[in-house]
Amino acid sequence: MLDFDTCNAARLRRDPSFDGLFFTAVRTTGIYCRPVCPVKHPLTRNVSYYPTAAAAERAGYRPCLRCRPETAPFCPAWQGTKTTVERALKMIGEGALDRGTVDALAARLGIGSRHLARLFERHLGASPVQTAQTLRIARAKRLLTDTPLPLSDIAFQAGFGSIRSFNAAFLKLYGRSPSSLRPQKPAERLRP
Known part of the structure; x- marks a missing residue:
């Protein structure tokens, strides 16, 4: 898993090269997203990062309806x-x-x-x-x-x-x- 700072910088840039490599979970909404999600950026203090969509769901987060993180690259649904x-x-x-x-x-x-x-x-x-x-x-x-x-x-x-x-x-x-x-x-x- 990438470190917090690398994930946070990629999320803030909406860097497509990180799509599927980590998932952003937002504590205040209970939702997890892809790094390329077009929604307004949450505050950094409210986010945590997970290596897979399954890990985020296991932690109690639900997938974003806009970026559909369960279909991120490298996930079976993506293919x-x-x-x-x-x-x-x-x-x-x-x-x-x-x-x-x-x-x-x-x-x-x-x-x-x-x-x-x-x-x-x-x-x-x-x-x-x-x-x-x-x-x-x-x-x-x-x-x-x-x-x-x-x-x-x-x-x-x-x-x-x-x-x-x-x-x-x-x-x-x-x-x-x-x-x-x-x-x-x-x-x-x-x-x-």
């Missing part, structure tokens, strides 16, 4: 909807849609399933279900080429709910069965 999609992708990669629904995933993200679908369409051009399916197939393909596991084990390890859905997904995408994508053994390649 907008891209952050939500990135979090969803991480959860999908960890199997959230292998064992759950889009509604459950959206609830974990704190949004509705329709909004999640719109965000995926805007940022990825595909639905959450299609994205999960693509990740499952990629995992399965990697297991097919890198391991000697039986096809049934690969299907379940890749996140498919059944062998039937595993086979159907490969047939739809590649026009062939999963076993046909397995590398052939040297002895099998010699056969006509």
Whole structure:
């Protein structure tokens, strides 16, 4: 955390280079702001500084409605909807849609399933279900080429709910069965 004098000077200048690096809390109003906030400057004796918006809120301050400090640079909200999609992708990669629904995933993200679908369409051009399916197939393909596991084990390890859905997904995408994508053994390649 920066020292009091540095923060105070940056606040008084409304220096944008400090935006997101500290937050100004005003004791008399109970509000915290960004250093670039356009409101009238409070008296120096009434302010304290916090390294994050969360720290200011933990101390009992509420965010300013003008400068919206919870959306300051380096805060997840500042990156907008891209952050939500990135979090969803991480959860999908960890199997959230292998064992759950889009509604459950959206609830974990704190949004509705329709909004999640719109965000995926805007940022990825595909639905959450299609994205999960693509990740499952990629995992399965990697297991097919890198391991000697039986096809049934690969299907379940890749996140498919059944062998039937595993086979159907490969047939739809590649026009062939999963076993046909397995590398052939040297002895099998010699056969006509």
